[in-house]
Amino acid sequence: MNRYSRQILFEGIGQEGQKYLSKSHVTIVGCGAIGSASAEALARAGVGSLRIIDRDVVEPSNLHRQSLYDETDAKNHLPKAEAAKRRLQMLNSELQIEAIVRDVSSTNTEHLLEGTDLVLDGTDNFETRFIINDACIKRSIPWIYAAAVSSYGLTMTVIPEKTPCLRCIFEQLPPPASAPTCETAGVILPIISSISAIQVTEAIKILIRRYELLHKSLVQLDIWKNRYVKIDVTNARSKDCICCSRKIFDYLSQPQSLVATLCGRNTVQVVPNAGFKIDLKQLAEKLRPHGEVQINRFLLRFKLPEGYELTIFPDARSLIHGTADTTTARSIYAKFVGA
């Protein structure tokens, strides 16, 4: 009996849909909670090839929500992309999987997305989403935005030239430290599953060419507060959108936040590209439950139990002590300061 028989029986997919799926190539950028859930669903559904890109390693605090990883992965500090590949291969041996342990950046994203039919967002920061949006609009690749924190999540499907793009909806980056992150506000698994379920269903519709069935909305869920909101974006494409209308891909050309290892200091400096002002006192309140916080009018120092120490300044530049690795620093910055 064909392993996909029950899926093929589902009239929305059928033999033809399954054939399309088996020939498709999907890239998942960021394989944390949503990335794990969506990768697993697509692997089980029988997509042909998956490319998993992630810069982080598995940590114990990931395990309550990042379904591809287990305690051994965390103990061995395995890169998520590698651990995901191993697990997914066990779920489906026919699947072609490429694991890429890397930070996606303005300079490498177009290259990393080459040859893919669809991109799924599993990232944890807005700057990377803007880069993905630019690359996908430029290369005409559909992508599905998805984000979740606390009990709240969002998703939107972007089909180049057909739907609004992310920049039609969010023109600018939110200032650092303005939005909650999983590290500061926590997160529960059910919102991950819910957002991933919508993302994967949209993905399948795209891969089997049933564009008319897409939800055409910015979907917002808060499963704790029982709020299910669907904002119709059919007419939200902006004629002035810098990305999809004016075709200015500024996140592919302008340098991202400047990240530099300080000479011989086991410290990395992150300087956000745009000028920001953050409220150190507010940030201090958010960070206090997670480590030791020291604050004065010039800076905020935040000591993590893992040994890293962050010094954050009011313009959002930060010194991340305890690592000389820019990728690690970028990841810590995204988790605690946010972007």
Add this chain to the structure above:
Amino acid sequence: MVIYLDNAATSYPKPTAVASAIQNALEVATSPGRSLHKLARNATLIVQEARQKIAALLGCTEESIVLTYGCTDALNMAIKGILREGDHVVTTALEHNSVLRPLRRLSKQGIIKLSIVDFDEQGYVSASKIANHLTPQTKLIAVTAASNVLGTVQPVAEIAELAQKSKVLLLVDAAQALGTVKLSLEGIDLLACGGHKGLLGPTGTGFLYVATKTKLNCWREGGTGSDSLSALQPEEMPYHLEAGTPNVLGLAGLAAAIDYLLERTVSDIAKHELRLTELLLEGLAKLPKVKVYGNRFDRRIATVSLSVHGYSSEEVAAILDESFQIAVRGGLHCAPLVHQQLGTTEQGLVRVSFGPFNKVDDVEALLAALLEISQC
């Protein structure tokens, strides 16, 4: 408006004539020596003029000036051009990585033996300490003319005398000194300097002074614009060491910068910068949470390193930049052994360095900012 106090990294602003000289060179000059048309001749003239001006500033012949792409380039050229298997080298803990790294690589590869002399509490190395390390195999003494961290001016004349007496070659790293410190070439065999610090020129320029009797192997080989039939790099100095198209635009700027320097005079600039340094040191002495490193009084350039209790050097630099628009440098300043000896590797040091265009107001603004930071 930013208050720029990072002149030890590169001087800023440059004299206004520098930008116009570069602009002019862009319009009228191409590549020198390779062709005979007017645009090429103009480029040749620009390169010649820069060489002449550097020679005039140092008081040496033009043939002794090898134009380079910076001080690091010149130091590598000197170190790799002079040292052979079995040689011994004496250098100091004050050196910048551009001296230390090439020497340490040669030492690690077993090609040379290396001795590193430490500095005293005030931040000086002495000729007598260097003398203690000399052996019959010692080929070279490599020493900085002024520390890029502590700002202390080293006794180059005494060391030169020792080198001459001991028949050892002397290489001087003048990156931080030229422009404000007058150096006699007596007894110096090799002297390296960049064009973009005290000489007030653009980045990507520099030179190596090579005394007439000193013979260097070239470590960069290629086109010289002349003698093309020769299978090997021509022996004639300085072309022996100048393979590749020179930085014509940069050299045009550097020539204009040296004009400014000679007109205002090196001693006037030194006097101006040292007055600011003195004011700074007086002010810092009143800040109990600020510690100053190195000699405070004489034999120094306008570079001061300090720490603020309770802060790392990068934190202080970031606060000065963000909250006070004052540009200084925090960290290790590419001179790891200085920090090792001072015990400041963990915190780093905040380096303040003045240039010819700083004002008394700049010093006051910095002192006020440091007071505020140290009280927080």
